[in-house]
Amino acid sequence: MKNISIVDAESILNREINFLEDAVKNSKNSFHLFNLSTINQNVPESRTVVLRGFEKSPFRLQFNTDKRSPKINHLGNNSNCSALFYDKIRKVQLRFSCFATINNNNSKSYEKWVSTRLQSRKCYMGDFDPSYKLESWNPNIPIEYLKINPKKEDSEIGYKNFCLIELDVRKIDILELHHDGHIRFEYKNDKIQFIAP
Ligand SMILES: Cc1cc2nc3c(=O)[nH]c(=O)nc-3n(C[C@H](O)[C@H](O)[C@H](O)COP(=O)(O)O)c2cc1C
Numbered sequence: 257m258k259n260i261s262i263v264d265a266e267s268i269l270n271r272e273i274n275f276l277e278d279a280v281k282n283s284k285n286s287f288h289l290f291n292l293s294t295i296n297q298n299v300p301e302s303r304t305v306v307l308r309g310f311e312k313s314p315f316r317l318q319f320n321t322d323k324r325s326p327k328i329n330h331l332g333n334n335s336n337c338s339a340l341f342y343d344k345i346r347k348v349q350l351r352f353s354c355f356a357t358i359n360n361n362n363s364k365s366y367e368k369w370v371s372t373r374l375q376s377r378k379c380y381m382g383d384f385d386p387s388y389k390l391e392s393w394n395p396n397i398p399i400e401y402l403k404i405n406p407k408k409e410d411s412e413i414g415y416k417n418f419c420l421i422e423l424d425v426r427k428i429d430i431l432e433l434h435h436d437g438h439i440r441f442e443y444k445n446d447k448i449q450f451i452a453p
Pocket of ligand 1: 301305307
């Protein structure tokens with residue numbers, strides 16, 4: 257029977273940190289997208305978002321969103337949330353327990369906005385609040401930018417809606433699937449604890 261030690265778990269954790277660092281810029285990395293769950297009046301709500309930043313000491317995840325979207329309301333009322341990643345090829349799941357900080361119209365959101373591509377900036381230029389119920393279909397980006405990107409100066413109108421969300425990580429639950437015995441452990445307060453898969 258194989259024997260997995262704390263040292264092995266540490267090297268799994270370090271390997272996953274490397275994957276997360278790569279995923280910020282590499283859209284082919286499965287961790288480029290993750291599932292964010294928030295609490296809306298005691299009811300969980302999940303959605304896909306793009307990983308836009310990762311820091312390892314302390315652990316922090318980042319994504320961008322529109323100030324007008326319901327998730328901002330959820331996180332404003334209850335900053336507790338969960339971030340879930342799965343790499344189908346490597347059969348690795350990462351589950352982060354987090355609390356969120358909303359950055360809008362501050363130095364952190366501005367720094368991220370400056371590096372946001374024009375194509376992405378379009379998403380913050382729509383007239384409707386994201387998730388608003390429409391009378392009829394509307395892509396919610398200015399019609400003139402459906403097929404082309406705005407000029408940089410025209411895109412600046414979206415900045416007021418742009419939020420950088422930082423997720424400070426309390427705990428990571430790592431699960432690696434194997435035919436001869438799954439490996440699962442938690443990383444919390446700088447300590448590794450094996451847990452039952
Ligand atoms: C592949 C993919 C990536 C997405 N990335 C983001 C993102 O980075 N930020 C975001 O706010 N919404 C993103 N969305 C849209 C959200 O999943 C969601 O539909 C939208 O933000 C509204 O969420 P809410 O009503 O829960 O606030 C993405 C959707 C998909 C399918």
